[in-house]
Amino acid sequence: MSTTKSTEVVHESEAGPSEAGRPRASRPARRPNDGIRRSLTAYGFLTPWLIGLLTLxxxxxxxxxxxxxxxxxxxxxxxxxxxxNYATMLTDDLFITSLMVTLLYVVVAVPVRLVVSLLFAVLLSQDIKGIGIYRTLLYIPSLIGTSVGVAIMWQNIFSDRGLINMVLMNIGVDDPPAWVSSPQYAIYVIVLLSIWQFGSEMVIFLAGLKQIPDPLYEAAAIDGASKVGQFFHITLPMLSPVIFFNLVMGTINAFMVFTQGYIITHGGPINSTLFYVLYLYRQGFQYFHMGYAAAMAVVFLIVVAVVAGFIFLTSKYWVHYEDTEDN
Incomplete structure (x- = not known):
């Protein structure tokens, strides 16, 4: 008994006089309405977004x-x-043409743009004096590339007497191609404009390159791997999630091409640049077939969803993540 009492006295003396007689602070009881209040606060902040989602x-x-x-x-x-309206699409030759033209544009423009942006990202990831200036200059076209002014400039550059043909004639080409007015070249003029706007993908690739650990390259160099081998066996696999992201976003954006075809070629010549969204616009706001245009919009959503879904399904075969172990 005496030992127990003496031990309690020691503990009280170690706690100090200020703590010995002071009651321990009790945790405030949680009110039953706190959860509801927090939910209402969250929904209050989300209200503008919810209104936009539900209405727009x-x-x-x-x-x-x-x-x-x-x-x-x-x-x-x-x-x-x-x-x-859906049955009419099956017999509408221009609908089929616009879909094929858009698919051709996507198949050509998206991969080439990804390759160009990746190559420039690798070049601009080097430690070069003034590298920030080069990155800024190459990124600027992606900011202004979809504007009407740039489309008009592009049309003048590739016109029959534009800058490109003037250069070709000065170097001895007597009969240069009619780039914009030729069904054979018109769509590739627009593809070239899309490739020129590679700055956004380049910046994303640059961010991905910064995340690749340097010891991987050092170990590969010790094993005798060349720069080309390091690129294909280290850089590309480590960048595959970034490539996947740029591929999905680039494909969706390419399907929505409109301004370039509307301003540069007006859908011609001979409907060679009649993109899907351009034909949808004509049906809705030039011919006032808004019901048919709405049906085209629904089909457009389905086509883009199918293509994006196909990319997602194939990603498990070529996209590699660091925290995923190969089975």
Missing amino acids: TLGSFLLSVYLSFTEYDLLSPPEWVGLD
Whole structure:
């Protein structure tokens, strides 16, 4: 008994006089309405986004789906026609042409743009004097590349008497190609404009290159791997998630090409640059076939979703993550 009491006295003396007689602070009880209050606060901050989602995005999408089953000219009330708009697409030659032209543009422009942006990113990742200036100059076209002014400039550069043909004639080419007015070259003029806007992908690749550990390259160099071997066996596998991201975003953006075809070639010559969105615009706002344009928009969403889904399905075969072990 005496030993126990003496031990309690020692503990009280070690705690100090200020703590011995002071009651221990109790944790405030949580009110039952705290969770509801926090949820309401969160939804309050999300309200502007929710309004935009419900009205501008989801509302517009549901309205487009409804109009796709109607005949609507923007002036009179919509008339229900069922699947007539979708059946018309099967016999609309320009619809098939616009879809094929857009697919050709995506297949050509997206891979070439990725390759060019990756090569420039590798070059600009080196320790070179004034490297920041070079990065800025190469990034600027991606900021202004989709503007109407740049499209007009591009049209003048590749016109029959534009800068390109003037240079060709000065070096001895007597009959240079008619780039913009030729069905054979017109779409590739627009592809070249897309490639010129590689700055955004280049910046993302630069960020990915900075995340690759230097010891990997050092170990490869000790083993005798060349720079080309290091690029294909270290850089590309480590960059595969970044390549995947740029591929998906670039594909979606390429499907939505409009300004270039509308300004530079007006969909010609002979519909060789009649992109899908350009033809959709004509149906809706030039011919006032808004119901048919809405049906084209629904099909466009399905096509883009299928292509993006295919890329996601194939990604498991070529995209490698550091925290994923090979089975």
